[in-house]
Amino acid sequence: MTELTGWGRYPRHPSETISPPSPKALPSLMASRTGLVARGNGRAYGDAAIGERVTLMAQGLDRIRSFDQTTGRIQLEAGVLLSDLLDIVVPKGFFPPVVPGTKFVTIGGMIASDVHGKNHHRDGGFGDHVESLTLALPDGGVVTCSRAEHPELLSATIGGMGLTGTILDATFRLRPIETGWMRQTTTVARDLDGAIRALQETGSATYSVAWIDCLARGASLGRSLIFAAEHATRRDLDALQPGAEPYPSSRLGRLGVPIDLPSFTLNRLSVSAFNELYFRAGAVKSGYPFLVHWNPYFFPLDGVGNWNRIYGRRGFLQYQCVIPMGQAQGVLGGILERISKHGNASFLAVLKQLGSSHGDLSFPLEGFTLTLDLPVSDDVFPLLDELDRWVVEAGGRLYLAKDARQSPATFEAGYPGLSRFRDLRRAIGATGRISSRLSVRLGI
Amino acid sequence: MEPSKTLLLVGGTSDIGRATALHYAQAGWQVQLAARNEEEARRNADDIRARTGAEVTVHRIDILETGDFDSFADSLPRLPDTVVCVVGELGDQAKGQADMAHASLVLRTNFEGPALLLGSLAERFLARGSGTLVGVSSVAGDRGRGSNYLYGAAKAGFTAFLSGLRNRLAPKGLRVVTVKPGFVRTQMTAGMKLPPVLTAEPGEVGRAIFTAAEKSGRDVIYVRPIWRPVMMAIGSIPERFFKRLRL
Numbered sequence: 159m160t161e162l163t164g165w166g167r168y169p170r171h172p173s174e175t176i177s178p179p180s181p182k183a184l185p186s187l188m189a190s191r192t193g194l195v196a197r198g199n200g201r202a203y204g205d206a207a208i209g210e211r212v213t214l215m216a217q218g219l220d221r222i223r224s225f226d227q228t229t230g231r232i233q234l235e236a237g238v239l240l241s242d243l244l245d246i247v248v249p250k251g252f253f254p255p256v257v258p259g260t261k262f263v264t265i266g267g268m269i270a271s272d273v274h275g276k277n278h279h280r281d282g283g284f285g286d287h288v289e290s291l292t293l294a295l296p297d298g299g300v301v302t303c304s305r306a307e308h309p310e311l312l313s314a315t316i317g318g319m320g321l322t323g324t325i326l327d328a329t330f331r332l333r334p335i336e337t338g339w340m341r342q343t344t345t346v347a348r349d350l351d352g353a354i355r356a357l358q359e360t361g362s363a364t365y366s367v368a369w370i371d372c373l374a375r376g377a378s379l380g381r382s383l384i385f386a387a388e389h390a391t392r393r394d395l396d397a398l399q400p401g402a403e404p405y406p407s408s409r410l411g412r413l414g415v416p417i418d419l420p421s422f423t424l425n426r427l428s429v430s431a432f433n434e435l436y437f438r439a440g441a442v443k444s445g446y447p448f449l450v451h452w453n454p455y456f457f458p459l460d461g462v463g464n465w466n467r468i469y470g471r472r473g474f475l476q477y478q479c480v481i482p483m484g485q486a487q488g489v490l491g492g493i494l495e496r497i498s499k500h501g502n503a504s505f506l507a508v509l510k511q512l513g514s515s516h517g518d519l520s521f522p523l524e525g526f527t528l529t530l531d532l533p534v535s536d537d538v539f540p541l542l543d544e545l546d547r548w549v550v551e552a553g554g555r556l557y558l559a560k561d562a563r564q565s566p567a568t569f570e571a572g573y574p575g576l577s578r579f580r581d582l583r584r585a586i587g588a589t590g591r592i593s594s595r596l597s598v599r600l601g602i
Numbered sequence: 603m604e605p606s607k608t609l610l611l612v613g614g615t616s617d618i619g620r621a622t623a624l625h626y627a628q629a630g631w632q633v634q635l636a637a638r639n640e641e642e643a644r645r646n647a648d649d650i651r652a653r654t655g656a657e658v659t660v661h662r663i664d665i666l667e668t669g670d671f672d673s674f675a676d677s678l679p680r681l682p683d684t685v686v687c688v689v690g691e692l693g694d695q696a697k698g699q700a701d702m703a704h705a706s707l708v709l710r711t712n713f714e715g716p717a718l719l720l721g722s723l724a725e726r727f728l729a730r731g732s733g734t735l736v737g738v739s740s741v742a743g744d745r746g747r748g749s750n751y752l753y754g755a756a757k758a759g760f761t762a763f764l765s766g767l768r769n770r771l772a773p774k775g776l777r778v779v780t781v782k783p784g785f786v787r788t789q790m791t792a793g794m795k796l797p798p799v800l801t802a803e804p805g806e807v808g809r810a811i812f813t814a815a816e817k818s819g820r821d822v823i824y825v826r827p828i829w830r831p832v833m834m835a836i837g838s839i840p841e842r843f844f845k846r847l848r849l
Contacts, residue, residue: 179789180642218789221649232652246653 162213165466166203168473168534168562171595173208177215181235181294181326187214188324189298195594196324198264199239202271203476204562205595206319214324216266222246223327230332231289236266236325241460248452249405252332253389255287259508261457266325271559272317272520274527276365276387276456279511285316286516291328296591300326314582317517319558321583321592321602338405339390340365340455341398343447350380350491354526357511360386365455368509372530375498380491382509390449398449406451472534477542478521478557479528480512485552486526493545497530500541504531518575518582521557529560539563558596569600576602608632610682612663612719613689615642617788618738620649621808622686627656629812634678636661665689665715666707671722684815685723686736687716691753692790698752705752712756717763724767727776734777736815737764738807741782741824744833747849768821779815780822783807784829802826 159172176191178184188194193211200207207213219237226232230252234243241261243254258273267273272285281287290304293315303312315322343363347353353368360366363386374381388394395402459465466474481489494507507530515522532538546568549556555572556564570576580602583589596602609626613619614635623633627650635650637643640662647658663674675681693708720735727733742750743757761780768778785791785801802810802825810825824830839847 177789177792180645182641221645222652223648225652234652 160213162197162200162208163473164203164205164207164562165201166474166476166534166560166562167466167469167471168475169205169595171205171208173213174211175213175215177218179218181219181292184214184294184324184326185298185300188294188296192591193593195320195592195597196236196266196270197320198237198267198270199262201260201263201267203560205599206271206559206561207267208595210593210595210598216264216324219266219326227252230334231329232332233327233329234265235327236264236269236291238265239263240265240268244452247332248335248338251335251405253335253452254284255281255330255333256284257456258284259457260460261453262460265328266320269316269325269328270318270320271557272515272517272522273559274510274512274515274522276367276385276510278522279361279366279513280364282513283317283515283517283520283522285520287330288312288316289329289331291315292326293323294326295323296587310582311586313516314518314579317515317520317558318579319519319596319602320594321579321597322586322588323592335389336391336404337389337395338452339395339399339402339449340387340452341390341394341447342385342387342450342455345384345386347380347382347384349378350382350494351487353380353382353384353509354487354490356382356384357509357526360384361511364388366511370494370507370509370528372494372498372504372507379494379498385455387450387455389452394447394449398447402449469531469533474531474533475538475542475562476529476531476560477545478530478560479545479549479554480521480523480525480557481528481549481552481554482523482525485554489548489552489554490526490528492548493528496541496545497532500532500538506530518579519558519573520575521555521559523555525554527557561596564600566599566601606630606632606657607683608634608680610634610636610678610685610723612636612665612685612687612716613738614646614660615639616688616690616790617804618783618786618807619686619688620646621804622688622811623658623808624650624653625805625808625812626684627654627658629816630656632657632659634659634661634682636663636674638662638664663719665719666710668715668718671719675722675726681726681730681733683732684734684736685720686738686811686815687720688738689716690738690740690757690790692750693753695750695752708752709756712753713759713763716760720764720767724771724776724778728771728774731774732776734779734815735764735767735771736779736781736811738781738783738811739764741784741829741833744782745837745844749849777815777819777821779811779820781807781811781814781825782823782829782833783810783825786825799828800826800832 160175161170162173163170191212195209196214196216197207216237219235221235223233240263256275268284272283274283292302294300347356366386368382368384371381510527512522512527550571609631611619611623614637627633635643635647643660647660651658691711698705739761740757742754743761746754764780785796807825814820814823
């Protein structure tokens with residue numbers, strides 16, 4: 159038995175762990191065990207990748223099967239890390255179609271969570287780009303799913319949190335790029351209205367995201383920096399940084415957080431000093447396009463190893479909701495205000511425009527998503543229950559890959575695809591056999 | 603550009619074998635992956651090819667079938683420039699004490715098979731006049747311990763074999779490298795509690811092997827240098843105390 163947690167280090171659950179060395183081992187494992195779920199790199203924040211009884215550690219399934227450098231089509235096993243994939247394909251002029259906010263996730267995890275990136279408003283989620291995948295079913299069978307073969311199984315598996323079977327491999331196409339640089343433009347929004355408007359206006363940019371200063375109050379509530387970007391072309395490189403290496407090395411000095419910092423280091427003073435610095439640095443570059451390495455643009459927090467430890471021993475919750483377009487401004491404003499009153503909030507919140515999505519349990523819907531971190535404390539749970547009610551009333555939902563505490567009622571209200579998902583789980587014999595702490599908690 | 607060199611990696615389905623082959627392929631080498639389980643070897647070969655674009659071939663070998671070694675060497679598309687043998691079997695010490703077949707398997711897999719295979723390739727390298735032979739032995743062979751002396755004895759034998767082979771081949775300009783990885787995080791050690799400072803990742807072992815065999819010219823390496831003083835300390839404990847330790 160091993161005690162497992164997600165990236166937020168809350169909750170903690172004991173589980174037996176099994177590390178299959180090869181996809182060959184999966185069918186018999188699946189058929190002989192119950193209460194299991196696959197786990198990639200453990201970057202889901204809550205209890206999604208902790209098996210009810212058994213957790214299948216998928217990191218050994220990390221082989222690339224084939225990579226066609228003319229078409230960009232790649233087939234790989236589900237345990238391949240995105241960071242590994244980037245190191246291989248970027249120098250050859252390719253980039254994954256969608257990347258989440260950390261590169262330390264597996265491809266299987268990206269499919270199971272149907273992760274979205276800063277280009278969701280244009281390109282959809284990662285699941286939209288999966289051409290086919292191989293799934294080990296609870297009865298030991300192995301099936302290939304695509305839009306032509308078992309499309310219902312594909313739709314359930316994309317965003318299905320590993321609850322339809324174990325993803326063994328996937329095939330998708332990478333996008334061609336001319337350089338490893340991003341052409342970024344940063345703008346400042348004075349408040350939430352400005353941020354939402356700016357994100358809509360930068361809708362033509364391939365990538366866009368806003369970082370909100372959570373400690374700004376009153377008229378400045380929602381003060382943000384908006385980061386819009388494109389993959390830089392060779393011409394951008396010549397214009398903005400002549401002579402630069404087209405594919406700069408991905409090595410980046412990593413500043414680790416080696417021990418658990420006591421929670422008081424995150425008090426209002428240190429956080430607001432951090433934000434002042436951050437916003438001043440951002441404002442300097444405001445409005446002018448400049449080049450930035452893909453690594454810090456997409457994965458700024460990956461530069462700080464084990465940053466999840468800065469919230470102390472009790473861990474933290476990441477709260478990520480999406481609110482449909484028309485209501486976003488009002489509800490998200492209310493949430494920011496409520497959180498800033500609570501005081502012990504995160505440094506920053508992330509705001510992003512989303513489009514519709516593919517999977518039965520995929521998170522994105524047309525609207526705006528807000529993400530914030532809160533250290534675990536006794537009073538944070540009732541606070542978030544209160545926010546949940548606003549989200550549900552507005553027709554929004556919470557992201558399962560981040561969730562550690564929502565109620566079954568909140569979940570059911572947010573996910574209309576749930577009954578279809580449950581039917582499919584019954585039909586393939588997954589109910590009660592494939593189960594994570596999350597699926598037990600939410601009654602999936 | 604000079605024509606690329608060829609590595610023969612024996613034990614191509616192990617984590618250390620995979621990491622070593624990948625390191626050579628990244629450096630522009632062609633790779634011959636040899637293993638008993640061809641299907642798993644092909645899985646690694648595809649992976650190395652996709653990652654590096656290197657030419658990778660798969661060859662079947664069973665380290666216990668010593669009679670097949672000559673035909674195995676004959677069947678290779680070309681005689682490699684370097685051979686790295688990472689074959690090993692930790693086995694179960696307690697089981698081996700009661701079960702002679704298991705004890706024999708551990709001794710033959712860690713000593714007889716690798717020694718005879720490298721010996722046979724050494725003759726071919728000698729005839730050609732060039733080549734590097736790398737054997738992955740173990741710190742367990744530096745001193746026998748109650749908890750794993752079957753494995754340790756076989757590795758001690760292998761270490762002595764490599765030392766002797768090096769002594770014989772050095773005047774002819776051929777190299778023999780002995781690698782002692784220490785603890786490595788692999789399938790073989792999965793589930794064991796290993797001290798982080800003393801435990802290497804497979805990629806570290808691959809890099810250390812490549813450096814020793816192709817660049818630095820060192821004869822005997824501990825992958826993590828800290829193992830050298832550790833094993834010296836263990837080696838210097840007088841037997842009358844050592845025999846009472848639970849190791």
